[in-house]
Amino acid sequence: MRILAVVPYPPRADATHGGARAAAGLLLGLARRHPVAIAYLRESGEPPLDGELRDQADAVVEAAMPNLSESVWAQRRRRASAARRGRPTWAAERSVPELHLRLRELARTWKPDVVQLHSQIASVYCGDIPEVPRVLMVYEPGAAHVAAGRRGLSPRLDEAVWRRFERRALRDADTTVALTERDREALLGLGQPGRIEVIPLGIDMPLEPLDAQGRDEVVCFVGNFRHTPNVDAARRLATAIFPRVTAERPGARLRLVGAEPPPEILALAAERIDVAASVPDVMPELDRAAVVAIPLRLGGGMRVKTLEALAAGKAVVASAAAVEGLDLTDGVQIRLAEDDESFAAAIVALLESPERRVRLGGAARAWAERNAGWESRVDEHERLLRSLVEPR
Numbered sequence: 001m002r003i004l005a006v007v008p009y010p011p012r013a014d015a016t017h018g019g020a021r022a023a024a025g026l027l028l029g030l031a032r033r034h035p036v037a038i039a040y041l042r043e044s045g046e047p048p049l050d051g052e053l054r055d056q057a058d059a060v061v062e063a064a065m066p067n068l069s070e071s072v073w074a075q076r077r078r079r080a081s082a083a084r085r086g087r088p089t090w091a092a093e094r095s096v097p098e099l100h101l102r103l104r105e106l107a108r109t110w111k112p113d114v115v116q117l118h119s120q121i122a123s124v125y126c127g128d129i130p131e132v133p134r135v136l137m138v139y140e141p142g143a144a145h146v147a148a149g150r151r152g153l154s155p156r157l158d159e160a161v162w163r164r165f166e167r168r169a170l171r172d173a174d175t176t177v178a179l180t181e182r183d184r185e186a187l188l189g190l191g192q193p194g195r196i197e198v199i200p201l202g203i204d205m206p207l208e209p210l211d212a213q214g215r216d217e218v219v220c221f222v223g224n225f226r227h228t229p230n231v232d233a234a235r236r237l238a239t240a241i242f243p244r245v246t247a248e249r250p251g252a253r254l255r256l257v258g259a260e261p262p263p264e265i266l267a268l269a270a271e272r273i274d275v276a277a278s279v280p281d282v283m284p285e286l287d288r289a290a291v292v293a294i295p296l297r298l299g300g301g302m303r304v305k306t307l308e309a310l311a312a313g314k315a316v317v318a319s320a321a322a323v324e325g326l327d328l329t330d331g332v333q334i335r336l337a338e339d340d341e342s343f344a345a346a347i348v349a350l351l352e353s354p355e356r357r358v359r360l361g362g363a364a365r366a367w368a369e370r371n372a373g374w375e376s377r378v379d380e381h382e383r384l385l386r387s388l389v390e391p392r
Contacts, residue, residue: 001389002058003030004112004129006103006122007040008094010062012050013204014281016259017224018304019139022201023118024050029202029378031056037110039103039125041065041094061106063099087124088142088161095124103128113389123169133388136173141186141300142166167192174388177381180325183300197384200325201304202374209313210283212361213354214290217252219245219347221293222282222305225261229299234258236295236340238268244344246272249351257285286312290357291350294322295343307372310334313365315357317346327371333364 009015011024028050030036037059042048044067054060087095107130115129118137126134142162170176170192177199178184184196221237223230234256242254256265257276269275279285286292292309296319306323309316310333317335330336335350337343350357 001034001385002037002111002113003034003116003385004037004039004107004110004114005116005118006125006129007038007118008121010040010042010046010049011038011053011118012047013052014050015047016278017227018201019119021203021304022139023137024053025202025204025374026378026381028053028056029374030381031058033378033382037061037106037112039063039099039106041096041099059106059110061099061102063096063102065094065096088158088165091121091124091165094121100125100128113392114385117169117173120166120169123172126172133174133385133392134172135385135388136169136176138176138178138183138187141178141183163190166190170194170196175384177384180300182324186300199377199380199384201307202377203304203307203311203368203372205311205369205373206283209311209361209365210287212313212315212358214288214314214357216288216290217249217351218255218289219252219291219293219351220255220257220285220289221295222257222285222309225258225265227299229296230258231262231265232298233294233296234265235268236297237293238273240340241293241295241343241347242273244340245347245351248344248348252351255285255289257282283312286314289314291347292316293343293347294318295337296322300324307368310364311368311372313361315350315360316364317343317350319343328367333360333367335360 005027007023009020011027012020013024015021027036027038031053035058038049038057039061040049042062043065048062049060103125107128112132114133116135116137117123119139120142123136167190170187170190175195175197176187177197178187179200181198184198187196221234225231238254245252254273255276256268257279259278261275261277266275286309292314294306294316303322306318317337319338320336328334335346337346
């Protein structure tokens with residue numbers, strides 16, 4: 001099969017956000033089996049397409065995102081214009097004329113059998129694609145995008161625009177792929193007829209687990225702070241959960257690790273709290289952590305950060321939202337908690353017992369080896385794509 005992928009950001013195994021890492025893993029797996037062409041957008045200063053994926057791909061098209069630095073009033077006018085056209089601000093910004101032109105040329109000359117649209121945003125390029133089967137990859141439902149801070153004019157208007165835009169994206173696709181049953185139900189709630197499949201994410205398994213004990217009583221949170229659910233989780237951890245931890249473990253230290261921390265996250269830095277922005281590699285941070293804490297409340301999809309911490313063999317305390325779509329047992333591969341008190345108590349219990357951290361981390365790694373690798377996920381995507389292509 002000749003598979004054309006349209007991605008609104010550079011797919012990279014080391015990207016700062018989970019969607020780009022997930023797209024890279026899936027496309028690399030497919031490119032090892034089939035000819036794959038990739039068309040993607042790249043912001044100024046952003047690294048390009050993953051080098052291994054570029055080597056495996058049959059064709060690659062990159063277009064530059066325009067510089068959107070402008071006055072507040074100009075931003076508001078642009079957002080209002082996008083809303084009038086029925087597009088969320090984020091989608092309007094990533095409808096780039098250069099990529100429209102280059103994608104039409106690529107589709108004409110390369111002649112794909114099937115197209116993958118990575119995220120609803122990529123559906124703005126449907127008009128540039130020939131009449132071949134289209135698969136829409138939904139990494140996060142639109143309602144979650146609104147909660148995640150893809151803000152335009154007002155929350156109510158954003159939600160209405162997102163729902164209309166997402167309905168159109170589902171209508172333009174032959175099949176939609178959701179990551180979890182919860183996401184599938186949210187998409188079905190839009191009332192659009194069509195096929196919606198659930199295929200969970202995979203990850204690149206590290207060859208060896210990291211240090212399950214960690215050191216220095218470090219509690220770590222990792223996440224891209226451009227994504228508002230990560231900002232909310234980090235603030236909650238620093239202001240509501242961690243003070244309860246230090247009341248029991250005065251030597252504990254919190255590290256908030258992630259790209260583009262906003263002022264409200266930078267302001268959390270204190271004597272026992274570090275904010276580490278744009279570290280070149282998060283693995284040393286995870287290796288040092290005694291406990292990985294993921295107190296997410298907002299957003300949807302499947303959390304790459306949770307999968308990566310489990311695969312690294314770390315002791316993880318997480319909320320239900322952070323493990324959506326993962327068949328995990330509390331107290332076996334992970335500790336689950338919802339309210340601030342129980343979250344802090346679970347962290348303290350793990351900080352007090354290196355043996356418990358090692359046991360939890362070992363079970364997490366074993367679970368990830370059985371359930372989280374890309375090979376079986378690529379098999380599922382391949383079967384789906386064949387079911388669309390072969391009848392043609």
